[in-house]
Amino acid sequence: xxxxxxxxxxxxxxxxxxxxxxxxxxxxxxxxxxxxxxxxxxxxxxxxxxxxxxxxxxxxxxxxxxxxxxxxxxxxxxxxxxxxxxxxxxxxxxxxxxxxxxxxxxxxxxxxxxxxxxxxxxxxxxxxxxxxxxxxxxxxxxxxxxxxxxxxxxxxxxxxxxxxxxxxxxxxxxxxxxxxxxxxxxxxxxxxxxxxxxxxxxxxxxxxxxxxxxxxxxxxxxxxxxxxxxxxxxxxxxxxxxxxxxxxxxxxxxxxxxxxxxxxxxxxxxxxxxxxxxxxxxxxxxxxxxxxxxxxxxxxxxxxxxxxxxxxxxxxxxxxxxxxxxxxxxxxxxxxxxxxxxxxxxxxxxxxxxxxxxxxxxxxxxxxxxxxxxxxxxxxxxxxxxxxxxxxxxxxxxxxxxxxxxxxxxxxxx
Amino acid sequence: xxxxxxxxxxxxxxxxxxxxxxxxxxxxxxxxxxxxxxxxxxxxxxxxxxxxxxxxxxxxxxxxxxxxxxxxxxxxxxxxxxxxxxxxxxxxxxxxxxxxxxxxxxxxxxxxxxxxxxxxxxxxxxxxxxxxxxxxxxxxxxxxxxxxx
Numbered sequence: 001x002x003x004x005x006x007x008x009x010x011x012x013x014x015x016x017x018x019x020x021x022x023x024x025x026x027x028x029x030x031x032x033x034x035x036x037x038x039x040x041x042x043x044x045x046x047x048x049x050x051x052x053x054x055x056x057x058x059x060x061x062x063x064x065x066x067x068x069x070x071x072x073x074x075x076x077x078x079x080x081x082x083x084x085x086x087x088x089x090x091x092x093x094x095x096x097x098x099x100x101x102x103x104x105x106x107x108x109x110x111x112x113x114x115x116x117x118x119x120x121x122x123x124x125x126x127x128x129x130x131x132x133x134x135x136x137x138x139x140x141x142x143x144x145x146x147x148x149x150x151x152x153x154x155x156x157x158x159x160x161x162x163x164x165x166x167x168x169x170x171x172x173x174x175x176x177x178x179x180x181x182x183x184x185x186x187x188x189x190x191x192x193x194x195x196x197x198x199x200x201x202x203x204x205x206x207x208x209x210x211x212x213x214x215x216x217x218x219x220x221x222x223x224x225x226x227x228x229x230x231x232x233x234x235x236x237x238x239x240x241x242x243x244x245x246x247x248x249x250x251x252x253x254x255x256x257x258x259x260x261x262x263x264x265x266x267x268x269x270x271x272x273x274x275x276x277x278x279x280x281x282x283x284x285x286x287x288x289x290x291x292x293x294x295x296x297x298x299x300x301x302x303x304x305x306x307x308x309x310x311x312x313x314x315x316x317x318x319x320x321x322x323x324x325x326x327x328x329x330x331x332x333x334x335x336x337x338x339x340x341x342x343x344x345x346x347x348x349x350x351x352x353x354x355x356x357x358x359x360x361x362x363x364x365x366x367x368x369x370x371x372x373x374x375x376x377x378x379x380x381x382x383x384x385x386x387x388x389x390x391x392x393x394x395x396x397x398x399x400x401x402x403x404x405x406x407x408x409x410x411x412x413x414x
Numbered sequence: 415x416x417x418x419x420x421x422x423x424x425x426x427x428x429x430x431x432x433x434x435x436x437x438x439x440x441x442x443x444x445x446x447x448x449x450x451x452x453x454x455x456x457x458x459x460x461x462x463x464x465x466x467x468x469x470x471x472x473x474x475x476x477x478x479x480x481x482x483x484x485x486x487x488x489x490x491x492x493x494x495x496x497x498x499x500x501x502x503x504x505x506x507x508x509x510x511x512x513x514x515x516x517x518x519x520x521x522x523x524x525x526x527x528x529x530x531x532x533x534x535x536x537x538x539x540x541x542x543x544x545x546x547x548x549x550x551x552x553x554x555x556x557x558x559x560x561x562x563x
Contacts, residue, residue, distance in 0.1 A: 151507040160448065161474050165557035166503060166510050166532035167518040174501030175520050182499070182544055226518075227502040227539040273474045275520045275528040280499055 029126040033252035033259035034409065035245050036064035037371035042240035042359030043209040044142040049084055052241035053138035054096045056364075060134070060243040065255055068097050071245075072130035074104035075120040077113030077137030078363035080152055081106070084140050093136070104134070106363075110156035111312060113137060114242070114366025115396030115405025121246050122265045122407075131248045137364035138241035149237050156399045158273040170226035170234055170313065172274055172400050177228055177315040179280035184330035188228050191314035192219035193336040195232045195356055198311060201343055202353025204383035209238045209359030233314040238359030242368035249413075260377045262370075263391075264297030264408035266290060270401040283401030286323035290395070290406050297408040299391060301325050304408070306348040306376065306386045308369035310397040311356045317341075320395055321349060324406075343386060351376065351384045366396030366405055377411040445477060445486070454490075458552045460526060464489035471527040491526025493550040494563055498522050500544070502536055509556040517542050521560060531558035 038059025040052050047055070053076065061068055076089050086092075090104030109116040114137035121133035141149055154163035157172060167175075180186045196216055202208040219232040252259035268288035271277050277284070294300065307324065311317035318332035326347055327335055335341045341349035352358045352372040355365060373392035375381045386392075391410045397403070451473075454461040462473040467483035470476075476486050500519035503510065510516070510532070517536035522528050531550065536542045548560040 146505065147508055147511065150505055154507040158474060160452075162530055163507060164509070165518065165530045166506060166513070166516060167501070167530065168503055168506055170505075171501045171503055171518045175499035175518075178499040178501065178544065224502065224504055224538075226504070229501070271480075273472075273530075275530050276472050276474055280520065 028128075030128060031249035031413070032122050032125045032262045033247055033249055034262060034370065034374045035066060035247045035252050035255055035259065036060040037242075037244045037374045038063060039207055039242040039364075039368055039371050040240050041207045042238045042361055042364075042368070045140075045239040047239075049078070049081055049086065049138045049140040049241070050089065050092050050096070052140065052239065053089065053093055053136050053243070056138070056241035056243040057093065057097060057134060057136055060245050064245060066132065066245065066247070066251075068099050070251075071099055071102055071132045071134055073102050073124065074134035074136060075117040076104060076106050076363070077109075077115070077117035077367060078106045078139065079108050079110060079113050079156070080139060080141055080362065083144060083148075083152065089138070109403035109405075110398035111310070111360070111362050112366055112396045112398030112403040112405050113363040114368065115394065115407070116267070116366065116398075116403065117363075118244065118246075118262075118367060118370050118407060119265055119267050119405050122262055125246055125248050131251050133246045134243060135246060135367055135370070136241065136243040137361070137367035139361035139363045140239050141237045141362070142239050161273055162275070168226060170229050173313040173315055174226040174229045175274065176280050176319065176400070177313070180315060180319065180333070181228070183281060184333070186318070186333040188220060189216065190333040190337055191233055191318065192216045194311065194314040194317050194333070195219045197336040197342055198317075198350050198354045198356040201351050201384060202357025205353045205358055208353045208357055209236050209240075210353070210357045229313055229315070235312045235355035235360040238361040240359060240361035240364050240368070242364045242371050244367055244370050244374065258412050260374050261410050261413060262407055263299065263410045264293035264295070266292030266296070266406040268292065268404050270404070272399070272402045274400045281319065282329065283319060283323050283397065283404065285401045285404035286320060286395065286397065286406070287325075289404040290324045290393075293393070293406040293408045297410065299408060299410070304347070304391050304393045305389045306351055307393040307395060308350055308352060308354065308372055309395040310365075311350055311354040312360060312397070314356065316397070317349065317354065317356075320397070324393070324395060343384065348386050351381070351386050366394070369394035369396060370407060370409070373409045377409055443477070446475075448475065451488075455558065456552060458493070458550070460491045460493060460523065460529065460550055462489055462491060462527065463487070473527065473529050489526075492524045495521045495523035495526070495529075495548060497542065497544055497546045497548060498528065500533070500542055502539055502541075503532075513555065519548070519560065521548055529558065531560040533560050533562070
């Protein structure tokens with residue numbers, strides 16, 4: 001195998017130190033930084049998807065001195081643009097930004113589309129193909145009635161064997177909840193504490209869809225969506241867009257003395273159909289992606305100060321925090337009740353309000369997590385600020401874990 | 415910075431073997447098509463795949479097994495099993511709007527893998543229990559319907 005990876009120039013082999021013991025050329029990764037972020041409010045917005053995404057990117061550029069003409073390309077997370085009768089978002093947005101010659105593509109990984117867009121932009125810079133990339137994400141679903149939206153979301157499952165047999169998206173996570181309850185004694189009240197905690201955080205987030213503190217009884221008495229999950233166990237269908245601008249360390253250091261680094265990036269998958277997995281109470285891809293991201297960042301989990309995790313349902317946060325490794329299996333559901341995951345607790349989880357309260361504009365969610373984490377590390381998170389935050393982790397899941405993206409951000413270089 | 419990229423430190427990947435496929439082939443591999451399988455299931459026999467090496471079974475397509483084997487054979491599974499987990503669907507997708515409320519369940523077949531299916535006339539969680547014996551009941555309705563056995 002000739003070493004002709006991105007690190008080598010025009011296929012000319014670099015020094016033998018770049019070869020692994022198997023003879024495979026190893027990428028010489030460049031460090032990647034976040035240099036700007038923007039986000040619309042999440043919720044029911046009157047704007048179209050293209051308007052929202054353009055706004056989020058304009059905000060991101062307003063937060064940095066970088067000229068958009070320095071951008072090399074973009075990836076946009078999006079799942080349902082065609083429901084607005086619009087595909088091919090990339091060139092629409094780049095044209096509006098005055099850089100129509102720069103390539104942009106949509107990436108789709110169901111609810112992990114945003115995290116995947118960040119990952120692809122990261123790879124382009126780390127691999128030396130680009131110096132500056134936009135990672136954006138957008139979703140517009142409020143024009144759909146509940147039946148249509150429920151149907152479209154079910155297409156994210158293995159439809160021939162899951163959705164087509166009657167499950168809705170909440171139904172998939174409900175079966176994970178029942179399995180977790182059966183094995184670990186998790187109660188509906190335990191899960192309600194997760195919703196209450198995330199709503200308490202979201203109430204302070206001016207960009208959140210649901211800016212409302214709630215009580216345990218509000219959750220327990222809310223309408224059953226897919227038993228045992230109730231309305232307040234579930235994230236809302238949200239509109240919204242988010243964008244981050246990523247740059248090589250070289251570019252970032254011209255703009256700031258202390259950049260925020262994407263120190264680690266992990267991507268993994270799990271068997272697509274939930275029922276084909278050995279264990280319904282865990283998402284294997286989360287473990288793999290977390291390990292990759294931490295290894296790349298040369299950090300351990302104990303170094304992480306807070307995390308934005310994929311809490312599309314309350315049970316999802318319990319399982320995510322177990323799979324990431326913050327808590328032992330079978331104990332994730334107890335942490336909100338005991339205050340461990342509150343902002344100010346031992347390991348704040350979803351200080352932004354998470355998908356649960358901040359909202360879940362599918363393609364934007366994973367990008368929004370990175371934006372929130374960036375603001376935290378800059379100390380610009382306002383009422384959401386986690387004090388002394390230096391390392392943050394983002395965790396974005398597609399469907400029931402078929403796609404997972406994990407990023408570790410840190411303030412300053414290691 | 416070298417030596418911390420993806421793939422570093424892992425065991426060597428299996429050696430590449432020279433492809434033997436005919437580049438002009440226009441036929442699909444016969445096992446790709448799901449129609450035969452779906453027809454058999456519609457006609458009452460739950461049909462899927464079994465790896466002849468590690469004996470992993472599934473209804474979902476398996477051209478190669480996670481163990482690496484390509485020796486996959488069609489297999490028939492039993493029609494009865496037990497509910498391993500379930501939910502009650504009050505809000506459902508469009509194919510099921512006339513069926514709500516119903517249970518959507520993950521069912522472990524007695525002789526076979528886990529499958530999913532829906533169980534009619536379940537309006538609340540107390541109407542069904544994990545462990546409930548169920549039997550596959552082919553019908554004109556969408557998807558795989560199971561009834562309490």
